[in-house]
Structure formats: C-alpha cells, structure tokens
Amino acid sequence: MAVFYSNALRCSINGYRSMSMFPKHYAEPIKRKDMEEFNKSELTKFYHIPIKPALNSYSDTVFNDEIKGKMLNYITKNGNKNLARGLLSRTLEIIKRAQTERMHLSPDDKQKVNTNAEKILIDAVENSRPLLQLTSIKRGGVNYQVPVPITKKRSYFLSMKWLLDAAFEKDNKVGLPERLAWEILDAAHGQGRVIKRKDDLHKQCESNRAYAHYRWS
Structure with missing residues (x-):
C-alpha cells in the first residue's frame, strides 16, 4: 500500500x-x-x-464561458454548486428582463440596448478590472505603498470579487440575484460602487507613484 x-x-x-x-x-x-x-x-x-x-x-460552446465559470466558482459556498448555479442563472434572468424592459421603454434606441445577459456580465468584469495595485515594500525601516502592475489573472479575480462584495454589502431584504444583477448592470455601463472602487485604487497608485522606483531597488 x-x-x-x-x-x-x-x-x-x-x-x-x-x-x-x-x-x-x-x-x-x-x-x-x-x-x-x-x-x-x-x-x-x-x-x-x-x-x-x-x-x-x-468545451468551447455558447453554454460555456471562462468568466461565467469563474463567477460561478466564486459564488459557490461549502461546495453547493447547484445553489450557486441557480443564483447565477437567476441573476442573468433579471439582467435580461431589465434590459428587455428598457428596450421597450425606449423604442428609438432598440439597437443600442444590449439584451445579452452573458455579454453584459463580461463587459462588467472587463470594466471593473484594475490595472495597478499597491504592495507594501520595506525600505530603511519604513513600509512604502508601491504601485505595481497587476497580473491578468489577479485583475479578473479582483473584479469579480468586488462585484460580489458590493452585492453582499447591499440591503439583505433583497435577494442576492437582484443585488448582483444591478451591480453588474452598473459596472457594465461604467458606473456604480465597483467602478468607483477601481478608480480610487488607481488614484492611490497615482498619488504614490513617487515610490515606484522602490520596486526595483
């Protein structure tokens, strides 16, 4: 044995x-x-x-998408993937309904309204991806917050994590699919708390750019 x-x-x-x-x-x-x-x-x-x-x-099909699969994994808690799949499906359904209602309310802009929920999810994740992050580097007994480029895998993780965190921080009287759907819609249109969080991180990196040389020293 x-x-x-x-x-x-x-x-x-x-x-x-x-x-x-x-x-x-x-x-x-x-x-x-x-x-x-x-x-x-x-x-x-x-x-x-x-x-x-x-x-x-x-498999590479319309039913399988890398971003959608990773979002499903991040929603999963205690290995209950069936529950996570139901929550994500309900979220995409709410997005589809909201965009369809918006399309009917503005018939002149029908061509501009995107009703593909999965495409909206991808746009939200792409808009929420940060380009830089702060890392603590110790020089001369002082810890400096140094801006460094972020890897592609890490940026996707942070964007999806921020979307879920923003949904969990909302009012618990509303279900998770409704909260997550509106956060995804806001991020897909370049607004909302997740976009503000990304912009704040970029501003902090910009203000600490004087310490960028510590990354190589």
Missing part, C-alpha cells in the same frame, strides 16, 4: 496522472479555438488516433 502511494505521489509530481483510464497513446482533446492553429492537412493526422473525451469545462 505504501508503495502504491509513493508511486502515485511521484507521478503527480512529474506532472501527469498515474491512474488515468486512457492509455498514453491517446491524444489530448482539441478545442475549437485550438483548431485555428491547425491546417486541414495537419488535422488529417488525428483521423486514426484515439482522442480523450473533453471535460465539461473544456
């Missing part, structure tokens, strides 16, 4: 699964986005090669 665990640990460290149900000669699944890199002649090489089935989160 100990030998089995030691072999499994060694295989996991080396970067591949030791208990895979597929033989090693099986090729990795190809996403639709990856197919753009292959020519038609190169794809013919995979005709007689067995390919592993793709995971649910790996």
Whole structure:
C-alpha cells in the first residue's frame, strides 16, 4: 500500500496522472479555438488516433464561458454548486428582463440596448478590472505603498470579487440575484460602487507613484 502511494505521489509530481483510464497513446482533446492553429492537412493526422473525451469545462460552446465559470466558482459556498448555479442563472434572468424592459421603454434606441445577459456580465468584469495595485515594500525601516502592475489573472479575480462584495454589502431584504444583477448592470455601463472602487485604487497608485522606483531597488 505504501508503495502504491509513493508511486502515485511521484507521478503527480512529474506532472501527469498515474491512474488515468486512457492509455498514453491517446491524444489530448482539441478545442475549437485550438483548431485555428491547425491546417486541414495537419488535422488529417488525428483521423486514426484515439482522442480523450473533453471535460465539461473544456468545451468551447455558447453554454460555456471562462468568466461565467469563474463567477460561478466564486459564488459557490461549502461546495453547493447547484445553489450557486441557480443564483447565477437567476441573476442573468433579471439582467435580461431589465434590459428587455428598457428596450421597450425606449423604442428609438432598440439597437443600442444590449439584451445579452452573458455579454453584459463580461463587459462588467472587463470594466471593473484594475490595472495597478499597491504592495507594501520595506525600505530603511519604513513600509512604502508601491504601485505595481497587476497580473491578468489577479485583475479578473479582483473584479469579480468586488462585484460580489458590493452585492453582499447591499440591503439583505433583497435577494442576492437582484443585488448582483444591478451591480453588474452598473459596472457594465461604467458606473456604480465597483467602478468607483477601481478608480480610487488607481488614484492611490497615482498619488504614490513617487515610490515606484522602490520596486526595483
């Protein structure tokens, strides 16, 4: 038993699964986005090669989106993903209804009103992404708040976290889907508390730009 665990640990460290149900000669699944890199002649090489089935989160369809999947993971608490999926679906439904009502109230601007709830969610996350952040660096016994560029992964995490924090801070008499929907709508239109929080962070980075050289010293 100990030998089995030691072999499994060694295989996991080396970067591949030791208990895979597929033989090693099986090729990795190809996403639709990856197919753009292959020519038609190169794809013919995979005709007689067995390919592993793709995971649910790996498929490139209109029902799967990376930002939507990450937002679903951030909403999930205590592993209850079914509840989180219901809350996110309800949020997107409220956004769709609000935008549809707005479209009917202003028939002259029908072409300008976006009723795609998932596209609005993506726009809200993109508008809320910060470009800089402050990090504490100690020089000469003094801690300085130094502005540094933020990574792409970290910026997406902060934008979604800020949207959820702003929704949780609102009145508890209203359900989470309603609160989150209005925060997403505000952020998608470049306004609201999340956009203000991002602008405040950028202003703090601008005011501390004199300490930017401490990043390399």
